[in-house]
Amino acid sequence: MSTVFNTLTPSRFTVLGYGGLLPFVGLTLLIYLASEYRGFLSVALVGYGAVILSFVGALHWGFAMMLQGLLANERQERLVWSVIPALIGWLSMLLPVPWGCLVLAFGFIGHLWQDRKLANIVPGWYLPMRLRLTIVASLCLVISALVLGFES
Template sequence: MSALPSTSLPKYVRLLGYGGVLPFIFLALLIPFSLDHRALFAMALVNYGAVILSFVGALHWGFAMTMQDLSAEQGRGRFIWSVVPALVAWIATLLPMPWGCLLLVIGLVVHLRQDRQLLRVSRLPAWYLPMRLRLTFVASACLLFAAMVEALGS
């Protein structure tokens, strides 16, 4: 299947979605310039990344409940997948900072792949996947930057 015909990205979705990457950007930029609070900002970044990964995973729970064009097996797969990102995110919070960031990047990229697979069997608004791609790119770039700063600064 393909994307649903859609009007342009709703303004409130744009504000909420792109506003959601601001903590990634600010925290990643604070880490290299604040030696006194680096550990706090690093922990905040990993924790925020974990919350966001859990959030995008939960989207698939909602998709499984509401998408009428999914087979029972496809719906079951979405329900099962929807909890995996939260488990990955939780593990990321338990790891040393650079490894937690890397695990979150892997989780975000794998989840984007799951979004693409969902689009093959169901329909989503045309703006959904391009927005998810951009948000995943920015969040992942910030996490990778912070992981490199932490690894090189230690």
């Protein structure tokens, strides 16, 4: 995977990563401001969060296949972990929306914890970016859960 990281500048990953936050931020603002559409918007937020959590989980599938320097047991751990975020995302879609938002927020935080296990192998820009992405996505999900939870 180091070849890919060497041929693509970090800014390409950054633009796409932060661009992926736009639905989190936009939907959270709309959930807060547009109460008449809250039901639709909240389902859209949980659906988007589940898709993105599945996506970041799949990164570990790629890491398991491609990263140099992983021991066999580390490779197996990455492979097993890679499917867990998709299961968390699926579960979040089965729950009442406020709970689904909270499950997703904890899923993103748990995934960041798993990412940190690769700190010595991934490029230096990866973990700081993942931290910022996790904070924003998780805050949007928690804020939406609070707004939806206090809705009467």
